[in-house]
Amino acid sequence: MSGQYRAVLLDIEGTTTSISFVKDVLFPFVRQQLREYLSSNWDSPELNDVLDGLRLQNETDIKDGETKETVLRNGTKEAEIESVISNVLWQMDNDRKTGSLKRLQGLIYRHAYAQGLLKGHVYDDVPNALRAWTESGKRVFIYSSGSVEAQKLLFEHSTHGDLCTFISGDRKSVV
Numbered sequence: 001m002s003g004q005y006r007a008v009l010l011d012i013e014g015t016t017t018s019i020s021f022v023k024d025v026l027f028p029f030v031r032q033q034l035r036e037y038l039s040s041n042w043d044s045p046e047l048n049d050v051l052d053g054l055r056l057q058n059e060t061d062i063k064d065g066e067t068k069e070t071v072l073r074n075g076t077k078e079a080e081i082e083s084v085i086s087n088v089l090w091q092m093d094n095d096r097k098t099g100s101l102k103r104l105q106g107l108i109y110r111h112a113y114a115q116g117l118l119k120g121h122v123y124d125d126v127p128n129a130l131r132a133w134t135e136s137g138k139r140v141f142i143y144s145s146g147s148v149e150a151q152k153l154l155f156e157h158s159t160h161g162d163l164c165t166f167i168s169g170d171r172k173s174v175v
Helices: 019-041 045-063 079-094 099-114 126-135 148-156
Strands: 007-010 140-143
Touching: 007 099, 019 045, 019 099, 045 079, 045 099, 079 099, 099 148, 126 140
Parallel strands: 007 140
Antiparallel strands: none
């Protein structure tokens, strides 16, 4: 039977990684670090691109009656940061999966993993399973509603070391 398939498609939450890691570690981490990250990186082109996306999504949400709060564009830095925080927390509270929210979370995770503040949780049997599938010629793909960057970072900075070598495919299309 094992020779009859060429690829393995895995989800992250509950399959390779504890759901509680995502729910109880990653999401609260964003909430805790959001203000500091925005303040420290406010002028970065990468963050500003994400903020433009948040503002566009916010305009759509207002038109659709989803929210009445506006993500400020031309206020003071402090007022704009407050409006972004309010919007991001609202999106997270409503389990929204917007592209700009995922990208912002990915930026915060990238910074945290690089600083050693986070280690990606994977179940103990995952590295051996990934290795066995790869060594037997199977390609391993990840499907997840999380950002591609968050997926890559989780496997790159896992508690079992860098597992990205076992994951197939162009990271831009892994979601």
